[in-house]
Amino acid sequence: MPTSLSRRELLTATAGLASLSATQISSAQNGTIPSSSRELWAWVKTQPVLEQQIAYLDVATAGPTLRAAMAAEYRAREAQSLALATTTSGSHWATESARLATRFAAFLGCDADELLFTHGAGEALSLVALGLDLNAGDEVLTTSREHPSALTPWLVQARRRGIIVKQIDLPTPMTGPEQALGLFAGAVTDRTKVLAFSHVQYADGALLPVADLCQFARQRNIISVVDGAQAVGMLDFQLRDLGCDFYATCFHKWIGGSHGTGALFVRREMLDRIWPIEPRGLDASPPIFSPTQALGHEAAPATLHKLGNIVPKLWPALRGTESAIEFQQQVGRSKIEARVRELAIYARLRIQQLANIEILTPARPGLWAGILTLRSARHSGMDLATSLARGNRVYVRGIEWPDSTLGALRLSVHIFNTHDEVEKMLQGLDRALKI
Numbered sequence: 296m297p298t299s300l301s302r303r304e305l306l307t308a309t310a311g312l313a314s315l316s317a318t319q320i321s322s323a324q325n326g327t328i329p330s331s332s333r334e335l336w337a338w339v340k341t342q343p344v345l346e347q348q349i350a351y352l353d354v355a356t357a358g359p360t361l362r363a364a365m366a367a368e369y370r371a372r373e374a375q376s377l378a379l380a381t382t383t384s385g386s387h388w389a390t391e392s393a394r395l396a397t398r399f400a401a402f403l404g405c406d407a408d409e410l411l412f413t414h415g416a417g418e419a420l421s422l423v424a425l426g427l428d429l430n431a432g433d434e435v436l437t438t439s440r441e442h443p444s445a446l447t448p449w450l451v452q453a454r455r456r457g458i459i460v461k462q463i464d465l466p467t468p469m470t471g472p473e474q475a476l477g478l479f480a481g482a483v484t485d486r487t488k489v490l491a492f493s494h495v496q497y498a499d500g501a502l503l504p505v506a507d508l509c510q511f512a513r514q515r516n517i518i519s520v521v522d523g524a525q526a527v528g529m530l531d532f533q534l535r536d537l538g539c540d541f542y543a544t545c546f547h548k549w550i551g552g553s554h555g556t557g558a559l560f561v562r563r564e565m566l567d568r569i570w571p572i573e574p575r576g577l578d579a580s581p582p583i584f585s586p587t588q589a590l591g592h593e594a595a596p597a598t599l600h601k602l603g604n605i606v607p608k609l610w611p612a613l614r615g616t617e618s619a620i621e622f623q624q625q626v627g628r629s630k631i632e633a634r635v636r637e638l639a640i641y642a643r644l645r646i647q648q649l650a651n652i653e654i655l656t657p658a659r660p661g662l663w664a665g666i667l668t669l670r671s672a673r674h675s676g677m678d679l680a681t682s683l684a685r686g687n688r689v690y691v692r693g694i695e696w697p698d699s700t701l702g703a704l705r706l707s708v709h710i711f712n713t714h715d716e717v718e719k720m721l722q723g724l725d726r727a728l729k730i
């Protein structure tokens with residue numbers, strides 16, 4: 296079975312796109328990524344499967360899938376079906392699981408035996424909340440801005456086991472990392488067992504000081520659980536530099552991988568602290584009889600082995616996502632972060648010129664990146680989003696906001712977006728605000 300798209304295949308997977316310019320086609324056929332900035336971003340724009348006439352500024356909700364990822368996923372599904380008779384051996388899947396875990400771990404900056412594949416960030420976070428031994432009265436300290444799929448797994452444990460979920464109210468906009476640190480430090484008690492928070496807040500785009508918060512937690516023997524759904528693919532970082540105990544992410548937002556793929560990082564020392572929810576290959580002691588082995592169980596890397604190796608089921612989708620991380624590496628993660636920041640700063644500077652708009656995203660560089668949230672004193676976020684979609688084919692997200700009936704408007708920019716799209720959004724917003 297082919298295991299990875301060559302650089303040439305990755306590039307020529309774009310060939311079917313009618314709107315490719317001559318330069319874009321020749322870049323793809325030569326097998327080289329354009330080197331000049333102008334050509335590079337024009338080429339990047341053609342890589343996701345996305346209607347080219349719309350301005351999609353909502354990758355924080357769902358990312359478009361890269362054409363190369365779709366091609367790789369399709370080819371893997373076909374190969375899997377064609378090779379059914381020869382791939383039922385556990386050793387085949389153990390080898391492929393180890394290969395994928397090694398590949399993804401190298402990208403994320405951890406070791407292969409610290410990685411579990413999941414269907415997304417929400418599943419990864421649920422596995423942690425369900426799998427930790429927490430008892431009545433134990434406290435989980437989190438924030439008031441977490442995504443429902445990050446918060447509700449703890450709320451279920453509150454009902455089921457009597458744990459206590461405490462939410463810190465983060466300031467809007469946050470003005471410095473020390474604010475978040477101070478709030479967490481002030482709310483910790485000797486019953487606090489878990490600190491759970493997002494790397495990048497999905498509502499206002501604030502970046503939390505992950506490394507400092509994880510270090511703070513470790514010093515107090517508190518487990519850190521980080522939701523990285525909005526960080527991986529947008530920011531250039533390595534997990535090992537953050538020092539978290541658990542880090543959950545998905546690959547269907549900022550990575551441009553197959554929808555329904557994600558991962559959970561489990562720091563090696565934490566593997567003993569978590570119970571598997573869907574064990575496929577847990578060593579039984581004393582041994583029990585079963586007519587078959589779970590596929591991929593033997594010799595899979597440690598976390599996949601203990602928490603359940605999903606690779607045989609999720610393989611085609613993971614192969615698609617593998618080509619998306621290859622794309623990220625070929626473009627360059629630092630270049631991606633810089634481009635995201637450049638577009639977002641441009642959007643912010645333009646939005647600041649509009650009357651009666653309050654920006655809720657922190658202003659200080661380093662405290663935000665690709666997500667920008669604002670609100671109007673007169674218009675609801677939902678109405679503004681609808682008006683932009685209907686009138687301008689610009690897609691952003693209306694969201695709820697605490698203590699406000701009007702809510703807010705969130706936009707997120709990625710490398711396939713352009714300054715022209717930001718302008719289009721601005722003109723539409725300006726018009727909608729005047730109604």
Ligand SMILES: Cc1ncc(COP(=O)(O)O)c(C=O)c1O
Pocket residue numbers: 355356414415416417418441442444445493495496497522524525544545557
């Ligand atoms: C911060 C955050 N966490 C978790 C999730 C859920 O991610 P998934 O769809 O991969 O389960 C989202 C989705 O929007 C999110 O924004």
